[in-house]
Amino acid sequence: MKKIDRSSKVRTGFHQAKWDEPVIFELSQPGERGILVNKADKRIAESVEGTKVLPDFLQRKTAPALPEISQPRVLRHYARLAQETLGADVNIEIGQGTCTVKYSPKVNDQLANLPQMREMHPLQDESTCQGIMEIMYKTNKYMCEISGMDCFTFQPSGGSQGILGMASLVYSYFKDRGEADQRNEIITTIYSHPSDAAAPHVKGFKIIYLHPDKDGYPDYEAFKAAVNEHTAAFFVANPEDTGVYNKNVLKFTKLIHEMGGLCAYDQANANGLLGVTRARDAGFDMCFFNLHKTFSTPHGCGGPACGAVGCADFLEKYLPSPLLKFDGEKYYYDYETASNPNAIGKIREFNGVAPVVLKAYAWIRSLGPNGLYQVAKTAVLNNNYMFKKLMELHCVDAPYIPGKQRIEQCRYTLETLYKETGVGTADIQRRMMDFGMHYWTSHHPYYVPEPMTLEPTETPSKEDIDEYIDTLKYVFDEAYNDPEKFKNAPYQSVCHQLDESNMDDPEQWAVTWRCYLKKFQ
C-alpha cells in the first residue's frame, strides 16, 4: 500500500445518508404499540364515569387514524431522518448567510435539560422560581449592556415576532400620545428581512421601502422625502445582508427624531458588533436580538427561539407584562404594565422562552465581555478573509463600497458566472450539497442578481473557511468546464432534483398524508 493522497480539501467522496425511509404512516402494523400508557388506579376507574360523562356529540366515535408502530421502529425512523438533516453539528456552517449559524455549546443544552428547568411550570409561586428568574433578570441586564437599552422582554419567540414586538411598541407609544391614526407609516429598506415590512403591516402600518444608494446605504435623499408627519418609525438592520455598514446611520436616526418618529433596530445581524458599537449609541429607541443566532442557542430546525426586544426607558411602560424585577433580596414579577391600557399587554403566554434565555446566559458567561468582543472581531475577520479570497475570483463580485470592509456577512453576485456559463446561483446551491455544504441565495425578490449570501461567524476555523472556499472554487470551475453537470444536481443528497410543479396547484398539492392519499390513490 502507498500513502493515500488526502491533499484536496474538497469532499468529492461525500454522500449524505439516504435511507429511502417511508412516510411514517406506511410503517403502521395493526396491533403494534409504541408505548404503554398508565391507567387510572383500579379503585378510581371503578368509582368514576370517565369518558361516559361526555355528551354524545363530544364522544369520539372513530379513533384518530394514527399509525401503530413499535417503539424501536419509531426510533429508527426518526434517527434516520435526523441523519438526513444537515445540522450545524455535522457541517461547516458558512452557507446559511444571515442566519448566524454558530456552534451551540453542548453544556448549555444539558443545563437546559435539567429537571430544575424542564419541569418548571410557569405559574409556580415566585419563591420556587428564584433560580430561573435570576438567570432571566441577569440576562436582561446583559442585553441592556450589550445594546445600551434600558429594559428587555423575552416574550417574542423568534426574530419576526421580535419585529412585531417593536412595531407594537411603536403603536403603543403613538396611541398613548393620541397620534395612532396619524402616525401610520413605517419606513424600511429593501435589504431588510421581509418581516421588517410584514410584521409592522400586521399592526396596521403602511410600509415605505427605501432602495440603496450607490454605496449600498439606504438612500438618504429618498429617506428625507419619505419622512413626514405620518412617519411612525424607521425599521432597519445595520449592516444589512450586504454586510455594508451604513456609516451615516446617525443622520437617519436624527432626522426621524426631529420629525417625531421612533427608530427600531433589527439586530439579527448583531454578531459582528458585540462590544464594538451599540444600538442606543446609534440613536435607536429599541432593538431586538436573536438569542438563537447571535447568542448561540441552537436553531432547532426553526425554533424554539427568542427575539428579545429591548427599549429605552421612555418606552418601558409599554412592554409586555410582566416585567421581571429585583428588590435586593428576591426576584419578582411586576404586572404594572398590564394595567396600562396603551401598553402591548402580551406577546406570548407566560414569561418568555426560558430555556432559550438560559442557554444565552450560559453562553455569555462562558465568554465574558472580552470574549463577546472577540466573537465580533473574529466573525468580522473570518468574513473579510473569505471576502478577499472570493473577490479574487473572476466570476464573483459584490456590489457596493469596493475595497472596503464588510461586517459579518456579504451578499455576493454570481452574475458573471451566469452570463458566461448559464449556471446560476440556484444551480450552485444544489451542487454545493454534493460536497456537504449549505449555500444560500437571498430573500425574495432578488435585488442583487444571482445572489449568494455567506456568513462564516466566529465558529469555523481557517481550515474550515478554506475548505468552503475551495469547494466553491471547485464548483465554479465545473460551471465553466461542465455546465451540463448542474442540470441534474444534486447527485449526492438524500433526494434528487425536486419536481415542485404541484406545489402551487390546489388539485395537486398535498400538505398532509391524508390529502396525498385522497389525491393520488
Add this chain to the structure above:
Amino acid sequence: MGVEGFKSHPYIPNSVPEVEQEMLREIGLQSIEELHEEVPNEIILKKEMNLPEAFGSEYELRRHVEGLLKKNSSCADNLNFLGAGCYQHYVPAICDEINGKGEFLTAYGGESYNDFGRFQTLFEFESLMAELVDMEVVNVPTMDYSQAASTAIRMGSRVAKRTGVLVPASMDREKLSVIKNYCMPDLQIQEVALDAKTGCMDLADLKAKLNDSIGVVYFENPIYLGMFELNAQEIADAAHAAGAQCVVGVDPITLGVVSAPRSYGADIVCGDVQPLGIHMNYGGGQSGFMATMDDPKYVLEFPSRLFGICCTKEPGEYAFADVAYDRTSFGHLRDQAKEYVGTQTALWGITAGVYLATMGPKGMQEVGETIMQNAQYAARKLSELENVSLRFDTPFFEEFVLDFNKTGKTVAEINKELLKRHIFGGKDLSHDFADLGQCAMYCVTEVHTKGDIDTLVAALSEIL
C-alpha cells in the same frame, strides 16, 4: 489579541493568536482593532462592556448554572396541580431522545436537499396532527396557542371579509391580551358572556352580538376553565347562520376520546401541542398549530410554512417542499403577504410528531381515559371537603374550578399553606375572574396517582 485569560477560546478556533495574525496579514491588516473601519468612530464603544468575566472552564460554568437552578423547586420536587395552558403530562423518553439529536437541534433553514429529514418530520407532524384533529391541512407550528388563535382569527376574518370578532369571556386573559395586540387595530374584538351556572358560552348574548359585521366566532373546547363547551354545535350554527367563520381552540391531548371540532362545525381549529410530549420548560415548551380543510379559500390564508409532498426527477422518490410559498412573507410579496412568518417552534413540532407516532390511536385513547378518570376522582374527593365545592357542574377534561369562597380563606392563603407541604395548588382565579371570588383551577392528568390525589385532599382538609 486572543481572549483575555485564554490562549484561545474553545468556541472561537481563529482566536489562536498565530492564526489570527496570519488571517489579518492575508487581508492587509495588523490588528483586529483595524477591523470595523466602516463603523464611525463616534459610535464605537470606547470601553469594555460591564459584564461578568468569563468562567475559566466549562466545569466552573456548569457548577455555577447548576447552583442557580438549585434555587428552583420544580414539579419534579413537588406535587403540581397547575395547568392553565401549560400542562404536566408524561413525556415519553423517545421524545427527548429525538429532539436532543444534534442534527435536528442545530439545523435551520436549508432546502430539502440539505435538510430532507427536517422537511419530512414536519410534513409528518402536519399529517399526524391532521388525523388527530380530523382536518386536512396543518401548519409547521407557530409560537403558542395564543399566536395560533390570533392567526386563526385573522385567517377567518379574511375568509369572511369582515372585521368583527367574538370571543368567550371565559378565555385566558393572557391569550386575550395576545389576540388583542395581534389583531388590533385591524379587527374589533368583543367578548361574549359566559353562563354563570355552566361556564359555557351564553347563547343569548352570542345571538345578541352576532350581526353582519362579525367575521369570526372563536370559542374553545375544553374552555379555559376546563369544562367542555356544551353549546359547541349551537355556537357554530349561529356563527354560520350569521355568515361568520367558526374558529375553535382545542387541547389536542383530548382528541383520543373527544370529538374533533370539525364534527360540530369548526372551520379553523387551533391549539397548542405542548401537551404532546414536550416538557413545561417554565412556559418555553409552548407551540401553536392551526388546521383547516384542504380548500384553497383557507389554505391560501395560512401565513405559516406548509410542507407538502412532491416527487423528484428520480422515479419512486418522495421529497418535500413548500406549498404555495408566495402566500408567505418569505415570498415576493413581503408586507402584502399573509401576516408574517419566521422562526417559530419547529423542534416542538417534530417532538409532537414523535409523540403521536409513539402513542398511536390506542395510546391517545388511553391517555384521555386516564386523565378524565383521575380528574373526576380528584374533583369528587375535593368537593367532598367541607365548604369546598365545584364551581361549575359541567363535564370537564383535566381541569376544574374549585370554589373556596365558603372556607373563609383566600386561594392565596390556601396555596401558601399547600406550598409548605410541597404541593403547587391550582391557579388562583381571583384576579383574572374576580366575579368568581375565591376560586382556583386545578389540573389533574395521567401523571397523578391515586396517592398524589389523596395527598392533596388530606393536605387541603388539614389546611381548611
